[in-house]
Amino acid sequence: IMQSKRQALLLSSSNCHGYSLLEFAKKEICSFLNSNNVNELIFVPYAQNNFDGYTSKIKDVINPWGYSVKGLHTYEDPAKAINSAKAIFVGGGNTFLLLNRLYEKKLVNIIKEKVDDGSLVYIGSSAGTNVATHSIHTTNDMPIIYPPSFNAIGIVPFNINPHYIDKVESEKHKGETRDQRITEYMEMPHANSVLGLREGSLLYVNKNEFTIKGVAGAVIFRNKEKKEYEVGADVSFLLEEKL
Amino acid sequence: IMQSKRQALLLSSSNCHGYSLLEFAKKEICSFLNSNNVNELIFVPYAQNNFDGYTSKIKDVINPWGYSVKGLHTYEDPAKAINSAKAIFVGGGNTFLLLNRLYEKKLVNIIKEKVDDGSLVYIGSSAGTNVATHSIHTTNDMPIIYPPSFNAIGIVPFNINPHYIDKVESEKHKGETRDQRITEYMEMPHANSVLGLREGSLLYVNKNEFTIKGVAGAVIFRNKEKKEYEVGADVSFLLEEKL
Numbered sequence: 388i389m390q391s392k393r394q395a396l397l398l399s400s401s402n403c404h405g406y407s408l409l410e411f412a413k414k415e416i417c418s419f420l421n422s423n424n425v426n427e428l429i430f431v432p433y434a435q436n437n438f439d440g441y442t443s444k445i446k447d448v449i450n451p452w453g454y455s456v457k458g459l460h461t462y463e464d465p466a467k468a469i470n471s472a473k474a475i476f477v478g479g480g481n482t483f484l485l486l487n488r489l490y491e492k493k494l495v496n497i498i499k500e501k502v503d504d505g506s507l508v509y510i511g512s513s514a515g516t517n518v519a520t521h522s523i524h525t526t527n528d529m530p531i532i533y534p535p536s537f538n539a540i541g542i543v544p545f546n547i548n549p550h551y552i553d554k555v556e557s558e559k560h561k562g563e564t565r566d567q568r569i570t571e572y573m574e575m576p577h578a579n580s581v582l583g584l585r586e587g588s589l590l591y592v593n594k595n596e597f598t599i600k601g602v603a604g605a606v607i608f609r610n611k612e613k614k615e616y617e618v619g620a621d622v623s624f625l626l627e628e629k630l
Numbered sequence: 631i632m633q634s635k636r637q638a639l640l641l642s643s644s645n646c647h648g649y650s651l652l653e654f655a656k657k658e659i660c661s662f663l664n665s666n667n668v669n670e671l672i673f674v675p676y677a678q679n680n681f682d683g684y685t686s687k688i689k690d691v692i693n694p695w696g697y698s699v700k701g702l703h704t705y706e707d708p709a710k711a712i713n714s715a716k717a718i719f720v721g722g723g724n725t726f727l728l729l730n731r732l733y734e735k736k737l738v739n740i741i742k743e744k745v746d747d748g749s750l751v752y753i754g755s756s757a758g759t760n761v762a763t764h765s766i767h768t769t770n771d772m773p774i775i776y777p778p779s780f781n782a783i784g785i786v787p788f789n790i791n792p793h794y795i796d797k798v799e800s801e802k803h804k805g806e807t808r809d810q811r812i813t814e815y816m817e818m819p820h821a822n823s824v825l826g827l828r829e830g831s832l833l834y835v836n837k838n839e840f841t842i843k844g845v846a847g848a849v850i851f852r853n854k855e856k857k858e859y860e861v862g863a864d865v866s867f868l869l870e871e872k873l
């Protein structure tokens with residue numbers, strides 16, 4: 388069994404309090420793209436409905452950093468475009484909508500194979516991070532469309548909860564807290580470990596090495612425990628998903 | 631086409647700030663059960679995993695009101711039990727888990743038919759309310775299991791968002807607000823009107839008459855507008871789902 392050559396940067400979100408769009412992750416994104424000799428990105432706007440508007444917004448941020456950006460929706464054949472791309476950025480929005488479109492356009496397996504063989508580098512944010520993991524069981528999004536499966540691209544073998552937050556919405560509101568929601572998932576027989584990425588946090592995936600980067604830490608739900616991880620923490624143990 | 635004889639009480643939640651479990655809805659539940667000549671309830675605990683514990687908790691509240699309560703999980707054949715029941719109470723927990731179990735045990739159509747012909751009255755709370763509507767597209771729950779469909783029992787032809795809340799989680803957190811989530815759904819071509827029931831609010835379904843009851847109001851997302859409805863409001867116009 389060949390070792391995956393995956394290169395991925397999985398952001399909790401594109402927005403982080405106190406920063407402009409993607410600014411908190413600029414250093415990491417640039418060093419990631421440079422170390423992979425990438426100067427053009429295909430942006431995947433499928434998690435939202437305004438493809439042109441969404442792509443422009445991202446382009447306006449990333450172009451000045453020295454990378455060209457083109458929307459995947461501008462290609463006649465998205466699968467062919469992915470096949471000849473060196474890097475994709477999958478943006479946030481609604482995870483169900485995004486995964487459904489990736490299945491519709493038959494991109495799930497293509498992306499997985501190209502990332503594994505090292506010919507495609509992957510950046511995801513929010514919903515774009517959810518679909519890069521084992522499954523979308525731990526998205527925060529509303530299930531606005533029924534996708535053919537909750538299984539996702541599987542660049543990493545565990546689950547991620549983006550926008551992770553541990554405080555309660557309001558003491559008077561009786562809806563579940565984020566931790567209660569994740570605990571409901573952890574009770575399922577099919578549950579994987581869950582990496583909760585706080586806003587400002589991101590996971591750097593370098594083959595079999597997984598590192599917390601960014602300006603905020605993360606938590607991991609695993610073996611009936613929740614543990615804190617600081618920026619810089621090596622969480623490569625998450626590779627061993629089956630316990 | 632026969633008119634539905636449905637009798638249902640759809641609660642936003644079982645807990646409401648300032649009240650003990652189900653206390654805010656006691657008057658409505660009792661008058662609903664009495665007017666339907668019901669003195670025994672089957673409780674459906676499938677939205678959670680501890681069937682016995684959950685059933686006891688509900689029984690401890692409802693028994694003293696003068697109604698007997700038995701857990702559906704204590705019957706060998708749940709479909710047969712529903713077939714001879716006069717009333718069910720479907721409790722909250724996780725909507726995906728609940729709907730998946732209702733499909734597994736082939737209860738979705740049985741409940742729908744019996745409610746429509748007037749031989750079964752339905753009380754739902756939170757997840758138990760979501761599954762009573764057209765679909766679970768507007769649940770707040772985490773998608774911890776993949777159900778065979780997001781279509782639900784369809785006692786009412788529109789969608790409900792339980793635990794509806796319109797304030798933001800935190801000004802520093804960048805996750806979507808509830809209104810943004812519901813708006814994402816409303817953009818879908820398959821979207822129905824959405825009744826957002828604030829905690830403490832419930833919908834009384836009396837054949838084709840729908841009324842907001844309880845101690846809190848509701849909102850309706852429909853025709854690209856959001857409107858407020860007070861306790862006592864007649865929202866029977868929601869019957870005309872196709873606009």
Ligand SMILES: [Ca+2]
Nearest residue numbers: 480481482528
């Ligand atoms: Ca989202």
Ligand SMILES: [Ca+2]
Nearest residue numbers: 723724725771
């Ligand atoms: Ca719930």
